[in-house]
Amino acid sequence: MLYAAYMPFIRNGGLFIPTSKSYKLGDEVFMLLNLMDEPEKVPVAGRVTWITPKGAQGNRTAGVGVQFNDGDNTARNLIETHLVGALKSDRPTHTM
Numbered sequence: 001m002l003y004a005a006y007m008p009f010i011r012n013g014g015l016f017i018p019t020s021k022s023y024k025l026g027d028e029v030f031m032l033l034n035l036m037d038e039p040e041k042v043p044v045a046g047r048v049t050w051i052t053p054k055g056a057q058g059n060r061t062a063g064v065g066v067q068f069n070d071g072d073n074t075a076r077n078l079i080e081t082h083l084v085g086a087l088k089s090d091r092p093t094h095t096m
Contacts, residue, residue, distance in 0.1 A: 002036065006079050010049060010067050013076035018063040023048045029066055033075060036082050044068055044075045 007014040017031070027048040032041040050065025068076055 002079065003083055006083060007050070007065055007067075008080070010065070012068040012070060012073070013079065014046060014049065014065055014067040015044075015075075015079075016050065016052075016061075016063055016065050018061045020054060020062055023051060023064045025049065025051065029064075031066065035075075035078055038078060042075050042078060045072075 005016045007016060015031075015033075023029075025048055029046055029048060031044045031046070033044055034041050044066075046066040046068045048064045049067040052060050052063055052065075054062040056062065
């Protein structure tokens with residue numbers, strides 16, 4: 001699931017968040033991520049940079065891509081640590 005949601009191809013990294021809520025590009029969001037074996041939730045601020053609408057082509061999951069803000073690489077570092085070795089995979093994701 002984390003592999004399918006992570007977006008390493010955008011500056012600072014980001015996550016695709018499945019949702020039926022309506023967002024606009026550029027909307028500021030704040031999330032508390034529960035990452036695999038991490039004992040505490042990770043706070044992340046970001047901006048909506050990707051929108052997959054409900055009913056999108058190819059039966060894609062509706063949701064938004066959130067780019068992590070500059071300055072705090074905690075979430076990105078934790079995610080990439082959990083995904084080491086998988087980031088170069090060609091398995092499908094929610095975004096590409």
